[in-house]
Amino acid sequence: MQQQTKERRVLIDGSRLMIEALAQSGADIFIGYPITPANSLYLYGSQRMPIMLAAPDEISTLQWMSGLSAAGHLPVTATSFPGFALMVESINMAYMMELPMIVVLVQRLGPSTGTATNGAQGDLLLLKGMISGGHPIPVLATSSFDDCWNLPAEAVSMAINMRTPVIMLTSKEEVMTHKSFDLNRLPAIEKVPRKFFNKDEAYQPYKPIDLVPDFLPLTQNRHQVRITASTHDQSGILQHSTDEALANTRRLEEKTYHKMKCHLKFEYDRQENAENLVVAYGITAASARDAVAELRHSGKKVSLLVPKTLVPVPPVYDEIIQSYKKVIIAEENMNNQFGSLLYGIRKPANVSYLGSLGKMITPQQIMEEIKA
Amino acid sequence: MNVNILKTDSLPFCKGCGHELISKNTAKALEKMGYNPLDVIMVTDIGCHGIIDRSLNTHTIHGLHGRSVALGAGIAFGNSDPSKKIIVFIGDGGATIGLQHIMEAARLNINMSVIIHNNMLYGMTGGQSSGLTPEGFHTTTSADGNPFDGYDICALSHTAGASYVARISGIGDISDKFIKAFQTQGFSLIEVVEICTSYGVKFNPGRKLNEIIQASGRIPGEWINNRLPFTHHQGRKVNNLFAKTPEISKSFNTGLEKPLSLIMSGSAGEGVQLAATIIVKAAMKSGLHATQKGSYPVTVGVGFSTAEVNLSPKEINFHGINVPDIAVITSAEGLAHSTRRIGLMKSGTLFIDQSLTPPVTGAKMIIRDFRDIGYRTASLFAVMYFIKQSGIIPLEAVFDTIESEGLSSKIPVEKLKSVLEM
Numbered sequence: 001m002q003q004q005t006k007e008r009r010v011l012i013d014g015s016r017l018m019i020e021a022l023a024q025s026g027a028d029i030f031i032g033y034p035i036t037p038a039n040s041l042y043l044y045g046s047q048r049m050p051i052m053l054a055a056p057d058e059i060s061t062l063q064w065m066s067g068l069s070a071a072g073h074l075p076v077t078a079t080s081f082p083g084f085a086l087m088v089e090s091i092n093m094a095y096m097m098e099l100p101m102i103v104v105l106v107q108r109l110g111p112s113t114g115t116a117t118n119g120a121q122g123d124l125l126l127l128k129g130m131i132s133g134g135h136p137i138p139v140l141a142t143s144s145f146d147d148c149w150n151l152p153a154e155a156v157s158m159a160i161n162m163r164t165p166v167i168m169l170t171s172k173e174e175v176m177t178h179k180s181f182d183l184n185r186l187p188a189i190e191k192v193p194r195k196f197f198n199k200d201e202a203y204q205p206y207k208p209i210d211l212v213p214d215f216l217p218l219t220q221n222r223h224q225v226r227i228t229a230s231t232h233d234q235s236g237i238l239q240h241s242t243d244e245a246l247a248n249t250r251r252l253e254e255k256t257y258h259k260m261k262c263h264l265k266f267e268y269d270r271q272e273n274a275e276n277l278v279v280a281y282g283i284t285a286a287s288a289r290d291a292v293a294e295l296r297h298s299g300k301k302v303s304l305l306v307p308k309t310l311v312p313v314p315p316v317y318d319e320i321i322q323s324y325k326k327v328i329i330a331e332e333n334m335n336n337q338f339g340s341l342l343y344g345i346r347k348p349a350n351v352s353y354l355g356s357l358g359k360m361i362t363p364q365q366i367m368e369e370i371k372a
Numbered sequence: 373m374n375v376n377i378l379k380t381d382s383l384p385f386c387k388g389c390g391h392e393l394i395s396k397n398t399a400k401a402l403e404k405m406g407y408n409p410l411d412v413i414m415v416t417d418i419g420c421h422g423i424i425d426r427s428l429n430t431h432t433i434h435g436l437h438g439r440s441v442a443l444g445a446g447i448a449f450g451n452s453d454p455s456k457k458i459i460v461f462i463g464d465g466g467a468t469i470g471l472q473h474i475m476e477a478a479r480l481n482i483n484m485s486v487i488i489h490n491n492m493l494y495g496m497t498g499g500q501s502s503g504l505t506p507e508g509f510h511t512t513t514s515a516d517g518n519p520f521d522g523y524d525i526c527a528l529s530h531t532a533g534a535s536y537v538a539r540i541s542g543i544g545d546i547s548d549k550f551i552k553a554f555q556t557q558g559f560s561l562i563e564v565v566e567i568c569t570s571y572g573v574k575f576n577p578g579r580k581l582n583e584i585i586q587a588s589g590r591i592p593g594e595w596i597n598n599r600l601p602f603t604h605h606q607g608r609k610v611n612n613l614f615a616k617t618p619e620i621s622k623s624f625n626t627g628l629e630k631p632l633s634l635i636m637s638g639s640a641g642e643g644v645q646l647a648a649t650i651i652v653k654a655a656m657k658s659g660l661h662a663t664q665k666g667s668y669p670v671t672v673g674v675g676f677s678t679a680e681v682n683l684s685p686k687e688i689n690f691h692g693i694n695v696p697d698i699a700v701i702t703s704a705e706g707l708a709h710s711t712r713r714i715g716l717m718k719s720g721t722l723f724i725d726q727s728l729t730p731p732v733t734g735a736k737m738i739i740r741d742f743r744d745i746g747y748r749t750a751s752l753f754a755v756m757y758f759i760k761q762s763g764i765i766p767l768e769a770v771f772d773t774i775e776s777e778g779l780s781s782k783i784p785v786e787k788l789k790s791v792l793e794m
Contacts, residue, residue, distance in 0.1 A: 010617045011653060011662070020613040029450075036670060048613050051604055053449060056476045060442045063435070063473070067415075067446015070433055093436050116670050144689075177665040177691055178649075180656050183614055218431045219451045221410035226425065228434040237426050238434065286689040360692035 008183045014174040015040035017148035017186075018104065022076050023048045024189040025156035027102060029068050029075040031061045033083060036116040037172035038106040041078035049076070058083040062090030062103075069099035070227055072196070072217030074156065078104035080172075081123055082113055088130050091165055093229040095131055095252070098206070098213065100159035100166075102152070107171040107282075109358050118358055119172035121282050121332040127167055128311050128341055135253045136312035138162070138260060141169040143267070143285035143306050145181050148174065151308060153189045154263055160192050162259045163212050169310065171332075173283040173360065197223065205236040206248055211255040257312050265308035268320060274301035276370050277324040279317070281307045281338060284330045284361050291366035302370060313341050321351060328369045330354040330361050377402045377409050377429060384423050390542035390566025391421045391489055398459065398487065401550035412457045415444040417470075419463035420496050421489045438462070438470030441477050441486055448482045448602070457554060458484040465494040467525055468503030474525070474561070478532035481558040482602045487550070488525060488561065491568040492584075499571030506588035510575035522588070526563055530595035534559040538594040541582055542566035552594075558601035565590070624658040624769040631684035632764065634698040635713060637706030638751045640668060640677045644706070646779075647752035648679030651759070654773040655683045658765040663691035667709075676709035683764065696720065698758055699735065702742050702750040704728060723754045745791055749784060753791065760792055767794060 019030075019041060030045030030052045046052040051073075055061040058079060065075040079087065084105050094101060105127070109118040127139045138158055140151050148170070155166045197203050197214035203223035206213050213234075218225050226236030231245045239245035267285075269292065276295075280288035285306045292304045305320055307313075321327050321342070327350050329339045336353035343351065354361060354369050377399035385392045402412060409429035416422040418437035425432040435443045444460040451458070467474060467488050474486065492509055494500040499512035504522040511518060530537045535558030540549050542564045553560035567573060567581050576584070585592065610616055634651075638644040645666050652662040663682040669675040680693045694713070697720040701707045707714075707728050714722055717735035724730055725742045738761075742754040760767055774783050 008619050009621065009656060010614070010619055011649075011656060011664070012617055016613050016617065023613075044613055046607070047610050047616075050609070051449070051606065056472060059439065060445075060473060060476060063439045063442030064446035064449060066435065067433075067443045067448070068450040069446075070443075071447050071450030073450045089436060090439065093439075097433075097435075117667065173665070173691070177663060178652070179664075179688065179691065180620070180652075180660075180662045183617075183619075218413050218433060218447060219453060219456060221408060224410060224429065225431045225433075227432070228425070229436060230434060236432070238423070286691065289689040359694075360690070362692060362694055363690050 006184060009180055010183055011178050012181050013040060013176060013178050014142065014145055014148040014170065015176070016044050017145055018152050018175070019044040019048050021149045021152035021189055022102060022156060024191065025153040026160070026191045026194065027074045027076045027156055029053070029073050031055050031064050031075055031077045033058050033061050033079065035080045035083045037108055037176050038078040038080050038104065040175055041104055041106070045076065045078070058086035059090060062087045062094065065101050066090065066094045066097065066099050069094065069101050070097070070217065071219045074100055074159065076102045076104065078106060080106045080108045080116070081110055084123070091137070092131055094165045095135070095137055096229045097227050098163040100163055102155050102159055102166050102168060104168045104170060106175050107169065115358070117172065119283060119332065119360065120358070121171060121284065121337070123169065124310060124337040124341065127169065133249070136256045137167060138164060138256060139167045139169055139311035140265060141282045141308055141310050142174055143282055143308060145179060147308065149186045151265065153192070154265060157192045158263045160194055161212065162255060163215055164256065169282065171283045204234045206232060207234045208251055211251060211258055260309060260312055260314070263309065264314055264316070266317070267304070267306035267308065269304040271296065271301050271303045274303045275325040276300065276302040277305060277321065277327045278302060278366055278370065279305045279307070279321065279327060279329040280331065281310060282331070284332055287361050287363045287366055288330060290363035291370070294363060295367055295370060300370065307338070310338065318342060322348070325350055326370070327351045328354050328366060330366055332356050332361055375403070377407070377412065379427050379429050383427055385420065386569045388569045389420070390491060390564065391424070393542050393546070393566070394421070394487060394489055394564055395424050395427070397545065397547040397550055400547040401554055402457070404547065405551060405554060407457060411455055412459065413447055415440045415447065415458065415460045417460070417462040417466035418496070419466055419489070421461050421463055424461065438466040438468070439473060440466060441470055442473040444484050445473070445477050445482050448484045460484060460486045462486060462488055463495070464488060464490040464492060464502045464504035471503070471523070474529060475532045478529045478534035478559050478561070480602045481533055481535055481599050483558060485553045485556070486561045488563045489566065490563050491566045491572060493568055493571055495568045495571060499568065499575065506584065506590065508587065509584065512571060512575070524590060526561070526595060529561045530597065533597055533599060534561055535597055535599055535601065536560040536594070539563045539565065539590060539592045541585055541592055543581065558599060620653055620656040622657060622659040623772070624766050626655070626658040626660050626685065626765050628660060628683060628685060628764040631682060631686070631688070632698065633693040633696045634681040634683070634700065634755070635678060635693055635696045635710055636681070636700040636751050636755055637676060637678040637710040638702040639705045640674050642677065642703060642751060643748045644677040644679050644751045647755055648681050650752065650770060650773050650777065650779070651755055652681055653777070654769040655765055657769045657773060660685060660765070661688050663688050665691065676705040678706065678709055699723070700751065700754045700758060701725065701728065702754055707731065721758070723758055725750065725754070745787055746784065749788065752783065753788060756788065756792060767792065
């Protein structure tokens with residue numbers, strides 16, 4: 001990995017960074033269905049991915065991606081809530097089948113069609129509970145243009161190495177805003193290597209090796225491959241709730257919790273002796289960074305936690321939060337979704353929530369909360 | 373290597389069910405054609421037919437109700453080996469909920485075969501009517517006979533563009549008919565009409581399959597389109613998206629020492645977003661950091677158009693603008709969209725076209741005829757007017773950007789220079 005020192009400043013949006021990073025990491029197919037505010041990802045996907053296909057709807061999108069993934073490809077799509085809602089059953093299917101793929105969810109203001117051109121952070125709890133049975137599906141949230149570059153590579157690595165769909169959570173404000181940006185600050189991305197089952201013994205599509213089964217595409221003829229979305233045994237045969245089949249379902253949950261530890265992403269900007277902590281993910285992290293810098297400039301000691309791995313929520317966030325006297329969790333929704341994910345209805349006394357509906361949270365609002 | 377497509381002759385279907393006939397004839401057809409089972413990918417849907425998986429020596433993939441044709445299409449898109457055969461088993465219920473997927477696969481003429489097990493009702497869930505249930509056919513949910521006619525799935529698939537479509541009665545040896553479908557280059561679909569031994573027979577006592585087929589008017593036959601099968605058609609590709617993102621290097625100086633926020637509001641088609649891009653790039657040429665975002669109604673071509681621009685000598689994290697330092701308003705729609713934020717301004721400057729009624733604001737107001745130069749240039753003129761007054765960047769940087777962006781023929785440069793008294 002070599003970083004050049006000379007600046008290469010461009011005017012760029014987060015979409016372009018994400019698609020380029022996904023392509024360099026090894027994603028090879030973009031399946032698109034238009035929806036604001038995810039259209040720029042579709043446009044760039046069509047220009048950059050080796051194969052782009054225009055699906056007739058979002059259910060087809062996910063089904064096509066699943067078929068492509070089962071054939072050994074790594075497909076990507078981008079959507080917003082109304083489209084994502086249509087994908088949910090098929091994402092459950094891909095989760096159960098253990099098919100690697102990336103779904104970029106660009107948040108906009110809901111409910112329903114809401115305001116297509118207004119950003120929001122309102123979909124986290126949907127993602128938390130979207131797999132029937134409550135099993136966690138990996139969710140990574142971008143909080144800066146650097147994340148738009150670094151997290152897609154992480155997501156591809158997770159999708160392949162954990163055999164799972166991965167959700168990349170972002171917002172209209174990140175993918176449609178243009179910023180001056182130095183491309184030379186981006187680290188090089190290496191293509192994530194893909195290994196398929198290569199033994200002579202009979203292939204068991206759901207036999208775990210350290211929780212993750214080996215993968216083999218349907219398009220080879222050395223071993224029989226069975227894939228199913230129904231409760232199944234290790235050979236991929238539908239079973240009623242037999243011990244082996246339930247163990248397989250249990251493994252899906254264990255796999256996600258265990259393997260996510262190797263892919264844990266967060267930013268912890270700790271200030272010595274600080275008693276205050278600002279916690280913010282996604283677009284609100286930009287405000288939090290400014291607020292923390294300003295507060296420090298004025299002599300206030302304050303630390304910053306930017307969670308990027310959101311589901312499954314890692315215990316380390318609570319450990320960090322509990323080490324401060326005063327904690328503000330800021331996010332652009334009116335029901336404190338990340339706070340609820342951490343604490344449910346038992347919010348600790350040192351924590352307060354700062355929310356907003358339809359408007360970005362400003363650095364000033366965060367500073368006022370810390371000073372209050 | 374197993375040469376048999378089926379693992380066993382004993383299939384898990386009700387006695388006399390047409391699904392067994394279809395499975396055995398599929399196997400027979402593939403074996404006659406000499407297929408290695410592991411070159412066959414069987415995609416099965418939800419429904420009684422879907423329990424065939426375990427009896428197959430082929431690859432199997434079993435997904436959601438009605439989605440198997442789309443799932444199979446995905447596999448076909450990802451398969452580059454012409455020796456593979458992708459076959460989808462689906463019921464009449466699955467064909468109903470997944471009708472769009474069948475139409476799409478036929479329209480694109482994707483290289484795959486679909487066999488619809490049409491037993492005229494939802495068997496697995498208790499015998500309800502489907503979209504393919506013929507008029508007058510009795511089901512659990514239409515005790516007096518189905519009041520509506522079913523889809524003619526063959527006509528629909530043929531019209532949508534499938535290479536080969538056939539309807540057959542599920543009686544006797546139908547393997548040669550399957551071979552015809554499996555040999556097709558492109559999308560082939562066979563609707564096999566059968567009668568559910570559990571519900572169909574029970575609710576329609578005495579009726580025979582061929583009589584039902586005749587009465588329904590959905591007569592067996594085949595329909596052909598001479599079309600090429602699907603191939604990937606990719607437009608012009610780039611190896612790296614950054615190749616289309618030109619570097620903007622510093623060649624001017626800035627007079628801006630602290631962050632400045634600017635909103636530009638006008639109407640769609642009046643060049644507001646373009647003006648903002650020009651200013652942002654000119655600011656970058658002058659060494660500033662910048663952000664730009666657009667705001668407009670979902671109907672892109674009408675209504676207001678607002679651009680939000682932040683300029684700063686330092687890197688910018690938060691790019692929202694609650695109360696702008698500068699507002700540039702060039703149309704009534706733009707004014708209406710930005711009135712609230714202009715009202716919040718306690719300082720700063722509002723540049724507003726003289727045709728508009730100035731709103732209540734604490735900002736200093738500059739009222740001028742910005743539209744006189746042409747409505748498409750009003751926003752650019754107004755913001756350049758501000759740049760000239762403030763000196764945050766040299767106007768030369770703006771003209772240099774107009775030229776480097778290839779906009780010299782679209783923007784009246786000389787006129788701008790004249791009104792800006794350069």
